[in-house]
Amino acid sequence: MATTIDDPLRTGAPRGRSAPASRAGVGPLERQRRRMFWPFTAPALTVYAVLFIAPVGYALWTSLYKWDGMGAMDWRGPQNYILLFRDPRFRTSLVNTLELMVIGGTITFVLSFALTLVLREMRARLFARSVLFFPSLVNGMVFGIAAGFLFSPTGPVNQALKLFGVTTPPKWLSTDNLLPMVLGTLVWTATGYYTSIIMAAVDQIPDYLYEAAELDGAGPFQRFRHITLPCAWDVIAVCAVLWTVSSVKIFELILLYGGSTNAYPPVSSWNTAVYVYTEAFPQGTVPRLGTATAAAMASLVMVTLITVVLRRLLRREPVEY
Amino acid sequence: MGRTTMSARRVVGAATAAALALGASACGGSGDGAKASGGFTYWSMWRADEPQAKVLKAAIDDFTAATGAKVNITWAGRDIAKKIGPAIAANQAPDLWDESDDKVYGTTAAADQALDLSPVLQLQVPGEDFPVSQVLPAKYFDMLPKDPSGSNHYVIPYEIVTNAMFYNAADPAIAAAMPSPPTDWAGLLKVCDALKAAGKACIASEGEDPWSNALYFDYLLNGAGVNVSQLAADKSGATWDAPAVLTAAQQVEQLVKGGHLIEGYDATKYPTQETNWASGKAAFYMDGNYVTAEVAKQVPAGWKMASMLPPTAKTPDANLIGFASPKRAKNAAAAQKFIAFFLQKKHLAGISTTALNLTPRADIPAPAELADVQKALDAPAVRLGFDGVSGSWLPKVLNENYLDLWHGKTTAAQFVAKCKADQVSYWQTQG
Structure with missing residues (x-):
């Protein structure tokens, strides 16, 4: 490779002749770039193919078989997928996944926007940002474990509520409140994370835009709607995709809030990730890797579709400033 | 342009290095193999600091001293049930491992990957006058589901849970x-x-x-x-x-x-x-x-x-915690010798006295807190919890x-x- 690049002919070529420009009017810089394309991208592509495409391909292949991971593989064709969609438990998992994604996402982003609105204008905002960011540093396990203590009927949360005159607080840890609790924890950790990213973009917006708007009589909300939102749109769009992808992978929170030492969480609180886990590691029987991977493929397709649609919906002309 | 040339060289060099490294690590993954000469590999469900591990370790040390056979132990913890299947598939499984009967059945026996350990029942318990079959009540095997080969001796219990x-x-x-x-x-x-x-x-x-x-x-x-x-x-x-x-x-x-x-x-x-x-x-x-x-x-x-x-x-319902061997175990005979060795009263008693749990041997008294439970287990028959539904x-x-x-x-x-x-x-x- 290197020798081609060092080829001295390039500079020594006679000018004015049409032969060197045989590649249809491509300039030397462009040609150089094209030559460099593969050497530069090949390592990344290789890593991507080995670590991502190959496992997904393998999973797709496995999803067409009945397999316990050890013995022979029985060909099933699309049967695993048909059974999967006939399983009401899987359909509930899909709905739960979408619920966490849409409801959790809406609350997270509404809160993030509200915080952005406040943080831009407030003093000590760097400190406030660190405080907001802190929950996302803490491992989800800690919340699951702490919740048992914090939200128990005589725990600190209810004691605090009592001070405010709430005498019959909800049964926080009951099975009915499982998904709302997971959602709450999720929103709490994610809000700080996305606020930090969005604020980083907002910091780049020149102050004079805000000053001009203020002079024109725009209130804080209008400044947010007409300056912050359009100028930070690219970053917000990326955040939305990041949220979508990460919400599908929520797993340990459900397991920790809903699972006990002896059993999986109640089936009505499963999302697709938990469903995949229970199929891959069932109790007292061999793994059902075919259905597990089929469920994983189904959720991969779902998140891909949603991401593509989301990207389309969020596409805007970038604002130059 | 000179800079581009340099970095291009570097990139190619780096890519080559990365490829070599990947290749090298891929090679490093394979090749294990237990030692011969009466030794065997053992993956345990216990972590090294648990009392059961201490009881087992003492017995293994004693076994090595008595027979000269080296035991290669890994204190794997409860994750072992998730590791054993892939290890068998990759032909890297140990000769001996332990877990509860449902885990042994679910991860290996149901797929016909567990060795039939009935030969162990015929082995003499070292230092005692009877075979293993006499110290382990048959009712503990009778309750187990049979594997595809028809065996219900894929796990040899050393601890009973009810x-x-x-x-x-x-x-x-x-x-x-x-x-x-x-x-x-x-x-x-x-x-x-x-x-x-x-x-x-x-x-x-x-x-x-x-x-x-x-x-x-x-x-x-x-x-x-x-x-x-x-x-x-x-x-x-x-x-x-x-x-x-x-x-x-x-x-x-x-x-x-x-x-x-x-x-x-x-x-x-x-x-x-x-x-x-x-x-x-x-x-x-x-x-x-x-x-x-x-x-x-x-x-x-x-x-x-x-x-x-x-x-x-x-x-009463019961669960067994015991030894199992993968069908592809290379040193199965050595491992089976150790199972019989551990079932000696002097070693197995540690499960009761040190680990404060129940043993399958009727002649080892249960810890005081579990006296009632032991009495219940003396029933002529036992069953799996939920009748073994899986x-x-x-x-x-x-x-x-x-x-x-x-x-x-x-x-x-x-x-x-x-x-x-x-x-x-x-x-x-x-x-």
């Missing part, structure tokens, strides 16, 4: 309410009423946990002659219509509706209620016998651990419906109808 209602026999309130253990369900309810009148909750329950709470249902079904595994296997769900099943559900409902479960049980997480029970706020707690070790440091002085099965239960039936059919009943959200009749419906759709999707 489930029962535990209580403090020295508690005056309990002694007053229950002069002698009840013999029928109405008797238990009467005990609960007496406790309630004395201001003590009858049953402490981790309301989130379907398994321990459903053990009441499991034992009630057993008392009524219903086999849970057969109930679960009925694709039409018709078995749920048996009057005995509804009666068992109604009996559970009586505990719930009677207010016999400790207050707040449906709004806490483990181990809140276990702690409440250990501090005397409720009389009974249903769990595996390991609970006595769990609360040993919490219970007040003077606590006298006792246990009983729910009245009407006919057969797979996703528990999470997909029973568990959540049972929790709804246990939390008082559904009636016994609704519970039975819901289980029946869910079981039908469960079997339609099992392929």
Whole structure:
């Protein structure tokens, strides 16, 4: 490779002749770039193919078989997928996944926007940002474990509520409140994370835009709607995709809030990730890797579709400033 | 341009280096192989700091000293059940490993990947005058499901676990309410009423946990002659219509509706209620016998651990923790020699004296806290919890419906109808 690049002919070529420009009017810089394309991208592509495409391909292949991971593989064709969609438990998992994604996402982003609105204008905002960011540093396990203590009927949360005159607080840890609790924890950790990213973009917006708007009589909300939102749109769009992808992978929170030492969480609180886990590691029987991977493929397709649609919906002309 | 050339070289160089590194590490992964010369590899479900590990380690050291065979031990912890399948598939599995019978069956025996260990039964227990078959009661093997090759000797137990209602026999309130253990369900309810009148909750329950709470249902079904595994296997769900099943559900409902479960049980997480029970706020707690070790440091002085099965239960349930070998084990004979070696009274007794658990040998006395449990296990037959029902039936059919009943959200009749419906759709999707 290197020798081609060092080829001295390039500079020594006679000018004015049409032969060197045989590649249809491509300039030397462009040609150089094209030559460099593969050497530069090949390592990344290789890593991507080995670590991502190959496992997904393998999973797709496995999803067409009945397999316990050890013995022979029985060909099933699309049967695993048909059974999967006939399983009401899987359909509930899909709905739960979408619920966490849409409801959790809406609350997270509404809160993030509200915080952005406040943080831009407030003093000590760097400190406030660190405080907001802190929950996302803490491992989800800690919340699951702490919740048992914090939200128990005589725990600190209810004691605090009592001070405010709430005498019959909800049964926080009951099975009915499982998904709302997971959602709450999720929103709490994610809000700080996305606020930090969005604020980083907002910091780049020149102050004079805000000053001009203020002079024109725009209130804080209008400044947010007409300056912050359009100028930070690219970053917000990326955040939305990041949220979508990460919400599908929520797993340990459900397991920790809903699972006990002896059993999986109640089936009505499963999302697709938990469903995949229970199929891959069932109790007292061999793994059902075919259905597990089929469920994983189904959720991969779902998140891909949603991401593509989301990207389309969020596409805007970038604002130059 | 000069810079581009340089960086291009670097990139190519880096890519080559990366490729070499990847290649090298791929090579580094393979090749293990246990040593020959009477030695073998052993992956343990215990972590090195657990008492069972200490008992096993002492025996292994003794084994090496006596036979010269080297044992290559990995204290893998409970993750072992998830690692063993892939290890077998990659031909990297150990010669010996241990887990509970359901894990051994589920991860290996059901797929016909577990070695039949019946030859161990013929081996002489070193230093004792009888073969292994005489020190291990046959009932522990009889209860196990058979693997595809027809063997139920894929696990050789060294520890037994059973489930029962535990209580403090020295508690005056309990002694007053229950002069002698009840013999029928109405008797238990009467005990609960007496406790309630004395201001003590009858049953402490981790309301989130379907398994321990459903053990009441499991034992009630057993008392009524219903086999849970057969109930679960009925694709039409018709078995749920048996009057005995509804009666068992109604009996559970009586505990719930009677207010016999400790207050707040449906709004806490483990181990809140276990702690409440250990501090005397409720009389009974249903769990595996390991609970006595769990609360040993919490219970007040003077606590006298006792246990009983729910009245009407006919057969105590049991789980085995024991040794297993993959079919592809390279040093199976050496590993089997060690199994027989560990079953010697002097080594196995450590499971009782050091690890404070039950052993399968009748001539090793149980720890004092487990005396009642041991007595229950002396029954002529034992059974697996939930009659060994496996797979996703528990999470997909029973568990959540049972929790709804246990939390008082559904009636016994609704519970039975819901289980029946869910079981039908469960079997339609099992392929």
